[in-house]
Amino acid sequence: MRINPLLASALCSSALLLGRVCAEDTEESSSSSMEESSTSTAVSKPTFTPSTIKAPFFEQFTDDWESRWKPSHAKKEDSKTDEEWAYVGEWAVEEPHVLKAIEGDKGLVVKNAAAHHAISAKFDNKIDNKGKTLVVQYEVKLQNGLECGGAYMKLLQDNKALHAEEFSNASPYIIMFGPDKCGATNKVHFIFRHKNPKTGEYEEKHLKSAPMAKIEKQTNLYTLIVKPDQTFQIQINGESLKNGSLLEDFTPSVNPEKEIDDPKDTKPEDWVDQARIADPEATKPADWDEEAPFEVLDVDAKKPDDWLDDEPAMVPDPEAEKPEDWDDEEDGDWIPPSVPNPKCEEASGCGKWEQPMKKNPEYKGKWTAPFIDNPAYKGVWKPQKIVNPDYFEDKTPANFEPMGAIGFEIWTMQNDILFDNIYIGHSVEDAAKIRAETYDVKKPIENAEDEATKPKTPEKAKSPSDLKFMDDPILYIREKIQLFLTIAQRDPIEAIKFVPEVAGGLGVLAATLIAVVVGAIGMSSAPSAPLPEKKAADKAKEQDKAASAIHELAEATTSESGAEKVQAEISKRTTRSSAAAE
Numbered sequence: 009m010r011i012n013p014l015l016a017s018a019l020c021s022s023a024l025l026l027g028r029v030c031a032e033d034t035e036e037s038s039s040s041s042m043e044e045s046s047t048s049t050a051v052s053k054p055t056f057t058p059s060t061i062k063a064p065f066f067e068q069f070t071d072d073w074e075s076r077w078k079p080s081h082a083k084k085e086d087s088k089t090d091e092e093w094a095y096v097g098e099w100a101v102e103e104p105h106v107l108k109a110i111e112g113d114k115g116l117v118v119k120n121a122a123a124h125h126a127i128s129a130k131f132d133n134k135i136d137n138k139g140k141t142l143v144v145q146y147e148v149k150l151q152n153g154l155e156c157g158g159a160y161m162k163l164l165q166d167n168k169a170l171h172a173e174e175f176s177n178a179s180p181y182i183i184m185f186g187p188d189k190c191g192a193t194n195k196v197h198f199i200f201r202h203k204n205p206k207t208g209e210y211e212e213k214h215l216k217s218a219p220m221a222k223i224e225k226q227t228n229l230y231t232l233i234v235k236p237d238q239t240f241q242i243q244i245n246g247e248s249l250k251n252g253s254l255l256e257d258f259t260p261s262v263n264p265e266k267e268i269d270d271p272k273d274t275k276p277e278d279w280v281d282q283a284r285i286a287d288p289e290a291t292k293p294a295d296w297d298e299e300a301p302f303e304v305l306d307v308d309a310k311k312p313d314d315w316l317d318d319e320p321a322m323v324p325d326p327e328a329e330k331p332e333d334w335d336d337e338e339d340g341d342w343i344p345p346s347v348p349n350p351k352c353e354e355a356s357g358c359g360k361w362e363q364p365m366k367k368n369p370e371y372k373g374k375w376t377a378p379f380i381d382n383p384a385y386k387g388v389w390k391p392q393k394i395v396n397p398d399y400f401e402d403k404t405p406a407n408f409e410p411m412g413a414i415g416f417e418i419w420t421m422q423n424d425i426l427f428d429n430i431y432i433g434h435s436v437e438d439a440a441k442i443r444a445e446t447y448d449v450k451k452p453i454e455n456a457e458d459e460a461t462k463p464k465t466p467e468k469a470k471s472p473s474d475l476k477f478m479d480d481p482i483l484y485i486r487e488k489i490q491l492f493l494t495i496a497q498r499d500p501i502e503a504i505k506f507v508p509e510v511a512g513g514l515g516v517l518a519a520t521l522i523a524v525v526v527g528a529i530g531m532s533s534a535p536s537a538p539l540p541e542k543k544a545a546d547k548a549k550e551q552d553k554a555a556s557a558i559h560e561l562a563e564a565t566t567s568e569s570g571a572e573k574v575q576a577e578i579s580k581r582t583t584r585s586s587a588a589a590e
Contacts, residue, residue, distance in 0.1 A: 051456045056112035059445050063433035064135050065414065066442070069101045069114045077116070078172035080126035080417075085178045095176070095417075097125030104426055106151040106225050107457045109450035115149065115428035121421055128175040128415035134166040135432060137234070138407040142432075144185055144232040145439045147447060149426040154223050157420025160186030160197050163432065166412030175415050180210070182408050185232050187221030194220050196242060198232060200254075202262055203409060206400050213258040213405075218242075219249040226454040227428075229447040233436060238406050245451070246443055254405045262405045266396055273391035280384040290377040298374050306366040312356035319358040322346040489514075 058068055067076070077099075084093035098119040103112070118125050135142075148159045162181040164170060170179075184199040195218035201210045219242055222228040231243035234254070242250040255262055328344035336342070352358040414432065429446045431439050492510040 051453055051460060053109060053111050053453060054449065056110050056114075059442060061438050061442055061445075063431055063435070063438060064133065065129075065131050065430070065432040067129070067430040069116055069428060073101050073116075076129040077127055078129070078175075080128065080173060080175040082126065082174045082176040084124055084126075084176055093124050095124045095126040096120070097123035099125065099127050104149055104151055105424070106149075107454040109227070109453035109457070113428070113450070115147070115426040116416075117427075118416075118418070118420060118423055118425040121423040124419050126175050126415065126417045128164065128172045128413050130170070130172065130413045131411070131432075134410040134412045135163075136410045137434065139236055140434045141236065141436065142232075142234040142406075142408070143434060143436055143439045144183065144432050145229065145442065146186070146430040147227050147229050147426075147428045148187060149225070149227045149428070150223060150422070151225055151424040151426060152422045153225065154187075154189050154221075154420070154422050154425070156190035157422055157425075158186070158188040158197075158418040159221075159420070159425050159427075160184055160188055160416075160418065161427075161430070162415045162417060163411040164413040164415055165201075166410040170412050172413070175413075175417065177417055179415070179417070181415075182411050183232075186230055187223075187228075189221055189223060194223065196221050196230065196244070196250075198240070198242060200258075200405075200408065202402070202405055204398075204400070205402060206398060211260065213254075213260065213262060215250075215252075216257050216259055217250075219244065226458065227447060227450055229429075229443060231439060231443075234406050234408075236404075236406060238404065240406075245447070246440075255403075263401050264396055264399055266399050267393040268396045269391040270394045271391075275389045279389050280382065280386050281389055282382055283385050284379045285382045286377040287380045288377075292375040296372055296375050297370060298372070300370045300372065301368055302371050302373075303365040304368045306364050309363045309366075311361045314355045315361050316351060316355050316358045317361065319349055319351050319355075321349055321352060321358050323349045 058070055059066070067073070079099055080095045082095060084095065100117050100119050101114050102117055103114050116127070144161075144163070146161060150159070161184070162179075163183040163185075164175075165180040165182050167180070180201070182201055184197055186197060188195055188197050197218060198215040200213050202213050203210050222244060229243075229245050231241075231246070233241045233243070238254045240250075240252055240254060241248055323346065324344040325347045326344075330342045330344075334342050349358055411432075414430065416427065429442060431442050433439070488510050492514075
């Protein structure tokens with residue numbers, strides 16, 4: 009399609025006049041954003057004060073934290089690959105940079121994405137919960153969310169070989185607890201290593217139905233309580249989400265079966281475990297035709313009386329019109345698109361009629377012998393049971409092995425995971441007090457901060473004066489022109505004063521369009537026309553084009569939407585594609 013240069017000039021002139029409006033609107037948006045930014049930090053925040061609660065281990069990452077926590081420089085062991093993975097991930101103790109709630113409150117932060125991290129801290133004294141309640145509680149703040157990675161802790165087994173610089177995935181632990189997410193997996197791990205009293209070997213026991221972790225940028229509090237009666241409870245943010253028993257809710261089970269299958273027992277060679285067999289005495293009936301087709305022609309079917317043999321199923325669209333900008337030389341011969349023949353919708357059908365197919369009443373398919381109960385069937389064979397030589401019964405698995413340190417050994421695709429307020433002890437009450445002093449204070453502030461920093465939904469303009477060009481340029485121009493015309497009907501001078509951008513734009517637009525018309529008339533009167541008749545025809549044609557351009561431009565500024573323009577262009581291109589294909 010060719011664009012008249014003068015028409016393009018008119019459009020550009022109007023766009024330049026609207027530039028001032030756009031610039032003013034941008035300045036308003038910028039100042040509005042600055043106001044929103046200043047109000048988003050108006051939430052009142054307390055200052056961090058260390059807790060006075062004492063515990064076997066309680067960490068708030070005060071200034072002396074480096075005297076307790078040591079990063080690991082070991083190699084990660086992985087039996088599935090020959091590659092060596094080093095714990096190169098860095099750690100830092102710092103305030104959160106996302107939704108900070110308490111001034112000066114710092115936590116242990118994972119600093120590198122897609123890296124292996126390991127750090128640990130020894131207890132002043134080993135923690136032995138035999139006959140006592142064990143409480144493990146800590147905060148997790150996923151400042152950048154969590155797509156794939158862990159945020160769990162490990163309570164390490166107390167032994168002489170426990171060296172912080174050698175802490176790795178191979179270091180023996182007693183309890184693993186905390187959130188883990190990757191893809192469809194999202195759970196709060198609770199795994200404990202149980203010692204077999206007969207063999208001395210350790211085996212991991214995994215919680216069967218673990219609760220889901222909270223994946224959000226606010227702080228979340230994870231609590232594990234294991235009682236001497238072998239029951240446990242998992243809480244998230246003080247709410248109990250999982251209760252169970254160490255003896256019943258873990259796999260593999262803590263205690264093995266009393267009896268097991270005899271590994272030496274074998275199935276006899278003549279054992280028949282096929283319950284049903286094909287009847288060996290059955291024979292195919294003599295009239296069974298395996299070659300008969302599934303469907304046959306319906307010879308009884310008759311052509312409907314209203315069937316239109318001479319009507320095609322598809323016909324050219326009678327309402328389709330050749331686009332005005334269609335160029336036969338560039339676009340080829342225009343052919344209207346096809347639509348379903350409306351006559352066929354009113355009749356039973358169109359075109360050549362053929363008899364339909366129907367299911368063959370003689371069809372039986374391939375013959376197979378029917379099945380009968382196997383007279384030799386002896387049932388499903390199972391080996392004999394014997395007493396389990398490895399059987400034991402541990403009635404108190406909650407008496408964990410002594411624990412000498414805490415460690416975080418994780419891999420994660422997201423950095424800036426923050427850990428804080430780690431409590432490991434024996435008092436449910438003290439853990440609740442710590443929650444009240446820390447989590448219960450910061451979570452409402454974080455929620456308020458999150459709400460304040462959310463982008464506000466812009467209110468719908470109540471009048472044309474409230475509209476902004478950047479929000480909807482087409483609606484802005486349409487409403488401003490409509491407002492100008494409405495005021496101008498009563499007082500043209502007032503309309504120019506109240507909506508000066510429209511008055512100026514229409515003035516330049518009118519002047520440019522007059523130039524378009526004059527130019528078109530001038531070109532049509534050129535002396536190059538060979539015949540008076542052709543000259544008059546060309547002049548009329550150019551005047552029609554100019555008038556059409558004026559009409560289309562006025563339409564575009566008053567009524568036609570961007571969606572309608574796009575739809576028109578799609579229809580034109582579809583028509584061209586249909587013509588080219590045919």
